């Protein structure tokens with residue numbers, strides 16, 4: 216393994232803004248840092264599959280009165296965002312290293328205001344459809360976590376994932392509140408979709424791919 220990656224695995228263990236889940240050992244959601252007294256009354260935003268946390272950092276910077284939690288199972292990626300947050304003195308962003316399949320264990324029911332799915336893996340093969348972050352089991356979890364009327368935002372360069380999500384939300388009984396199949400081709404910057412352009416998004420744009428956006432509610 217590359218030395219740089221190894222160093223990140225080591226460093227991330229000691230960062231005060233990163234939490235790790237231990238399999239089979241989740242405590243009550245209220246015992247996790249995002250429910251600490253210092254965050255009382257702050258709206259909570261989750262970024263699922265945050266990678267290096269570019270979105271989480273930008274959302275936290277733009278919304279100082281809200282708490283952002285970036286979630287990913289790859290700790291060397293989380294390390295990058297968490298170290299940047301510390302260097303910038305950003306105190307309203309936390310990172311959590313866990314599989315998204317388990318998030319219901321760590322957050323209280325109806326306590327999350329927004330969920331961002333930023334360029335999730337499209338899982339194009341039929342045999343991994345259930346791993347798509349907008350498959351019905353994930354929508355069940357999001358509905359459990361979101362406050363009434365809370366919004367799930369999706370940005371993706373994958374037409375397959377975009378169309379799958381539209382169908383999955385409709386079948387689940389959710390409501391699409393905004394959609395665009397090319398956010399850079401219109402003047403629309405609804406919900407600030409153009410405010411943050413991550414490295415991943417820039418790479419997709421440089422390949423000539425269009426960026427799609429969906430916002431939906433589940434309750």
Ligand SMILES: C[S@@+](CC[C@H](N)C(=O)[O-])C[C@H]1O[C@@H](n2cnc3c(N)ncnc32)[C@H](O)[C@@H]1O
Pocket residue numbers: 263264265266267268269286287288289292313314315316333334335336413414415416
């Ligand atoms: C394509 S990257 C996008 C990263 C980032 N959101 C961005 O826009 O730059 C997808 C990320 O989702 C994470 N991921 C995929 N499936 C996951 C899962 N089941 N649980 C936690 N993280 C997951 C991967 O580790 C990866 O960092």
